[in-house]
């Protein structure tokens with residue numbers, strides 16, 4: 479019996495499989511599709527995803543393959559209404575890495591294979607049931623054969639039409655956004671094209687026109703093409719449709735050429751309220767879908783996987799109590815709510831239809847984006863470095879739940895070894911080491927020096943502060959550790 483069955487080998491399932499394997503958990507990962515994604519889909523990998531990926535050890539391969547976008551601009555024709563630089567993001571990765579999703583998946587696959595795990599393709603989850611001790615799953619193979627498997631845990635990373643979500647009987651609450659959108663991966667030629675290291679959003683009375691740079695000298699264009707009519711789908715755009723749109727909405731001045739992907743898509747804004755039931759979990763698009771505004775979808779999904787992986791590994795390895803897993807839904811559902819809210823707000827703002835509302839929006843944007851503080855907040859939110867878990871069951875103390883700033887490329891992050899461990903930061907190293915020796919399955923044996931001598935901190939394996947108390951509060955520190963330990 480495998481310990482974890484992962485359904486879906488998109489970016490989220492691959493991240494989860496790689497992390498669990500790194501922690502020595504036996505995983506089986508299946509995907510019904512015969513091959514990985516071949517298109518560019520999600521293009522942006524944000525700062526916080528890299529900070530978490532650092533623990534996997536594969537960040538350099540991503541940085542080599544991608545393009546560093548340094549800023550985002552909001553434009554009205556040839557006028558720049560506002561400009562946000564990413565260099566103020568408080569992270570070693572203070573940029574947006576532009577990388578087609580097919581490359582993200584390829585590199586995650588390389589990482590997974592190095593850990594000795596291969597994705598089983600053309601294997602589909604048909605259904606499942608669970609008992610208090612295990613999950614029984616029915617798998618369908620390409621040759622029509624059905625296989626029954628038992629697994630201790632099942633994770634649905636099976637995307638927006640998740641079989642796992644339906645099997646749990648959960649509602650995917652939300653709405654369809656209401657517009658038809660087009661997508662074009664093309665080459666831009668001409669002086670009027672936005673800079674090749676910038677994400678440019680052109681606001682226009684007929685709807686937004688967004689240009690994302692892609693490695694290899696290409697760009698992704700996304701734009702609204704009209705209201706959705708129920709039961710009717712549009713033909714894919716042609717290159718001349720895209721050119722007409724660029725001339726009309728982006729001030730002319732550049733030609734679109736050499737298309738590699740022209741398509742239409744629609745946006746759903748939906749989310750589950752529970753990410754888990756018993757021994758079954760949901761992560762990624764199976765739990766939340768929203769507009770691509772801000773490029774948060776894949777990043778949020780991969781961070782679901784990081785959050786779940788160390789918790790599941792510690793419970794499976796018998797080091798932490800099973801109640802640790804109860805923190806997964808509240809932590810990640812709150813993040814999902816926030817991401818969905820922000821993406822919806824940005825999309826609504828970009829698609830305002832009334833001319834007076836559009837004029838007011840442009841005025842406000844021009845005014846607000848003149849302030850550095852507003853620009854910095856926008857960048858911090860998009861980069862996901864502001865995500866925190868203050869209200870988590872695992873957060874005790876004033877700064878608990880905050881992200882603990884990662885080291886500046888000076889070696890692996892604390893607790894990033896092949897066993898997930900909490901790291902104690904104490905000025906009293908001897909006492910810290912003695913406590914760690916009593917809880918070897920939970921605490922890293924090497925206490926670190928705290929950034930501030932007045933505090934005693936316990937930092938989670940994913941780099942968030944769990945406990946934050948005064949330097950002499952060993953009673954609370956011991957209680958916190960005992961609550962975690964199996």
Ligand SMILES: Cc1cc2nc3c(=O)[nH]c(=O)nc-3n(C[C@H](O)[C@H](O)[C@H](O)COP(=O)(O)OP(=O)(O)OC[C@H]3O[C@@H](n4cnc5c(N)ncnc54)[C@H](O)[C@@H]3O)c2cc1C
Nearest residue numbers: 486488489490510519520602603636637762763773775776
């Ligand atoms: C056209 C387009 C453009 C996008 N642009 C962006 C963007 O710019 N930025 C952004 O952040 N996001 C974007 N997205 C969304 C992004 O692609 C998703 O957020 C991301 O793919 C989610 O990853 P996932 O692993 O959760 O799911 P998926 O990538 O959907 O992977 C799910 C996998 O599960 C498999 N599967 C499904 N059911 C079963 C089953 N029953 N048994 C076995 N396998 C199964 C599927 O074959 C699939 O491989 C875009 C999506 C599309 C379609």
